[in-house]
Amino acid sequence: MKKILLGSVATGALVAAGSASAADLGPRPAYKAPPMVAPIPVFSWTGCFVGAHGGWGWGKKDVTEVARSHTNTIGSATAGIDTSGAIFGGQIGCDYQFAGNFVLGVQGDFAGTRMTGDVTGFPLRAFCCGDTPILNATSEAAFVHVRTDWLASITARLGFTGWLPHSLLYVKGGGAWISERWQVAVERVFIGAGPNSILETSQTRGGWTIGGGIEYAIAPNWSVFAEFDHYDFGTKRVLSFTASAGGFLNLDAKQRIEAVKLGVNYRFGWGKGKAPVVAKY
Numbered sequence: 001m002k003k004i005l006l007g008s009v010a011t012g013a014l015v016a017a018g019s020a021s022a023a024d025l026g027p028r029p030a031y032k033a034p035p036m037v038a039p040i041p042v043f044s045w046t047g048c049f050v051g052a053h054g055g056w057g058w059g060k061k062d063v064t065e066v067a068r069s070h071t072n073t074i075g076s077a078t079a080g081i082d083t084s085g086a087i088f089g090g091q092i093g094c095d096y097q098f099a100g101n102f103v104l105g106v107q108g109d110f111a112g113t114r115m116t117g118d119v120t121g122f123p124l125r126a127f128c129c130g131d132t133p134i135l136n137a138t139s140e141a142a143f144v145h146v147r148t149d150w151l152a153s154i155t156a157r158l159g160f161t162g163w164l165p166h167s168l169l170y171v172k173g174g175g176a177w178i179s180e181r182w183q184v185a186v187e188r189v190f191i192g193a194g195p196n197s198i199l200e201t202s203q204t205r206g207g208w209t210i211g212g213g214i215e216y217a218i219a220p221n222w223s224v225f226a227e228f229d230h231y232d233f234g235t236k237r238v239l240s241f242t243a244s245a246g247g248f249l250n251l252d253a254k255q256r257i258e259a260v261k262l263g264v265n266y267r268f269g270w271g272k273g274k275a276p277v278v279a280k281y
Contacts, residue, residue: 048094053263058084061255083117103159110152118145145183166217176209207233231257
C-alpha cells in the first residue's frame with residue numbers, strides 16, 4: 001500500500017514539473033506561409049510593330065538596245081548602268097513566337113530613294129543612211145539616265161532566338177516593287193526632231209526580294225535592327241519609239257538592287273510573355 005501511494009505521489013510530482021516547464025517556455029510561435037512574389041516576365045517577340053529605317057542602296061542595270069529598220073535589218077548594243085543612293089522609309093508588321101525559340105512574321109516596307117546612275121556615249125544613233133543600223137556610231141550627245149523614286153516590299157520572315165531571348169536572327173523573302181524615271185537623249189537623225197531630243201518615261205515594275213538581318217530588343221517596347229536585302233526585278237522594256245527612217249528602237253533593262261538598312265521598331269505594348277509564379281522563401 002505504501003508503494004502504491006509513493007508511486008502516485010511521484011507521478012503527480014513529475015506531471016506538475018512538466019507543466020511548470022511548459023509554462024516557462026511560453027506559447028509556440030505561429031508559422032505563416034511564404035509570401036508570393038509577382039511573376040518574372042519572360043521576353044517574347046509576339047506582337048505587332050511599326051518603325052523607320054535608313055540606309056544605302058546600289059544597283060546594276062543591264063541596258064540592251066535593239067534597232068530594226070523597215071526591211072527587218074537588226075542591230076543591237078548593250079551597256080551597264082551602276083546606280084547608288086540613300087534610302088529612307090518605314091515598315092509595319094506582326095510577329096508570332098512559337099515552339100520556344102522560333103519567330104514567324106509578316107512585314108511591309110516602303111522607302112523613298114535617291115538612287116541615280118547614267119551612261120554616256122551609248123550608241124542611240126541607230127539610223128544614219130538608208131536601212132542599215134549604225135549602232136556602233138557612239139555619240140557623246142547620247143546618254144541614258146535613271147533615277148529610282150521608291151522601293152517597296154511585302155515579305156514573310158522566319159527568325160530564331162535560341163542564343164539570347166532579346167536577339168532575333170532572321171531571314172526574309174517575298175514580293176518587291178520599284179518606281180523609276182528614265183531619260184534617254186537621242187540624236188536628230190534618229191527621230192527627226194531637233195539637234196538633240198530627250199525622251200522621258202517612268203515605270204513601276206514588280207519583282208522579288210530576299211534578305212536577312214539581326215534585331216535586338218533594347219526595351220520591352222523598342223528594338224533596333226540591321227539588315228541586308230537583295231532585290232531582283234528581271235528584264236522589262238523601258239521604252240520603244242519609231243525612227244524617222246521607218247524603223248524602230250527598243251530599250252530593255254535588267255536590274256538588280258542591293259540595300260543595307262539600319263532601323264528601329266516600336267512594339268505596341270508587347271514584349272512580355274507568360275511565366276510561372278515563383279514563391280520566394
